[in-house]
Amino acid sequence: MKRFRLTVALPKGRIFQEAYEALKRAGLPLPPVENARALLHGEEGGVALLELRNKDVPVYVDLGIAEIGVVGKDVLLDSGRDLYEPVDLGFGACRLSLIRRPGDTGPIRRIATKYPNFTARLLKERGWAADVVELSGNIELAAVTGLADAVVDVVQTGATLRAAGLVEVEVLAHSTARLVVNRQALKLKRDLLKPLIARLRELAQP
Numbered sequence: 001m002k003r004f005r006l007t008v009a010l011p012k013g014r015i016f017q018e019a020y021e022a023l024k025r026a027g028l029p030l031p032p033v034e035n036a037r038a039l040l041h042g043e044e045g046g047v048a049l050l051e052l053r054n055k056d057v058p059v060y061v062d063l064g065i066a067e068i069g070v071v072g073k074d075v076l077l078d079s080g081r082d083l084y085e086p087v088d089l090g091f092g093a094c095r096l097s098l099i100r101r102p103g104d105t106g107p108i109r110r111i112a113t114k115y116p117n118f119t120a121r122l123l124k125e126r127g128w129a130a131d132v133v134e135l136s137g138n139i140e141l142a143a144v145t146g147l148a149d150a151v152v153d154v155v156q157t158g159a160t161l162r163a164a165g166l167v168e169v170e171v172l173a174h175s176t177a178r179l180v181v182n183r184q185a186l187k188l189k190r191d192l193l194k195p196l197i198a199r200l201r202e203l204a205q206p
């Protein structure tokens with residue numbers, strides 16, 4: 001890939017637009033997004049934008065392909081990557097919760113989730129002997145159908161849970177979108193990244 005002054009990793013989907021606008025407001029000259037799902041870039045030597053799946057953002061930033069990225073704390077908690085996380089951007093607020101069928105209070109033997117590492121850590125901390133089943137979407141269905149006797153999933157309004165007739169047993173973690181920065185790039189591109197981080201912090205103040 002051509003080298004750019006800065007490469008930014010953003011997740012396509014729910015938080016893309018807000019992430020894009022937050023970085024623009026902070027003064028980063030991002031290329032226009034007319035043709036999504038591409039490697040987008042402006043003029044030679046400018047800022048390049050990678051549009052990725054959520055869980056790929058920490059990978060691209062950790063391995064230094066992108067110097068910075070925006071991703072949900074939920075994804076970071078599962079990623080196992082040691083990224084510098086200097087700004088809580090505030091949007092994309094949701095929580096990671098333990099969800100069960102109403103009245104189910106017995107031991108959890110099988111737990112389904114899109115967050116297998118986070119969930120495995122939880123089981124270990126609590127000393128629960130359960131199998132983790134990794135799924136890719138519509139996680140609530142695992143509890144509804146009996147595939148699992150609990151799920152760990154994102155809750156925001158609670159509407160999906162209610163519609164599925166499930167209950168939020170416990171909030172395990174709170175999540176918002178975060179700016180993530182490659183640790184080496186922070187040193188090498190300090191002059192570019194420090195003011196951007198400072199500006200994003202100012203703008204993210206409630």
Ligand SMILES: Nc1ncnc2c1ncn2[C@@H]1O[C@H](COP(=O)(O)OP(=O)(O)OP(=O)(O)O)[C@@H](O)[C@H]1O
Nearest residue numbers: 013014015053054055072074075092093094154156
């Ligand atoms: N219902 C929700 N309300 C608010 N924020 C949410 C909600 N669901 C997820 N989020 C946050 O937004 C991020 C992106 O969610 P999105 O639905 O776009 O991706 P996804 O479907 O989980 O992932 P992918 O499509 O990349 O596998 C999540 O990682 C989380 O931080």
Ligand SMILES: O=P(O)(O)OC[C@H]1O[C@H](OP(=O)(O)OP(=O)(O)O)[C@H](O)[C@@H]1O
Nearest residue numbers: 137138139154155156157158159160161
């Ligand atoms: O509490 P709520 O406001 O109802 O939001 C929670 C739902 O949103 C997310 O699903 P998404 O729409 O991303 O679909 P997915 O299950 O395919 O990931 C999450 O997995 C829940 O299902």
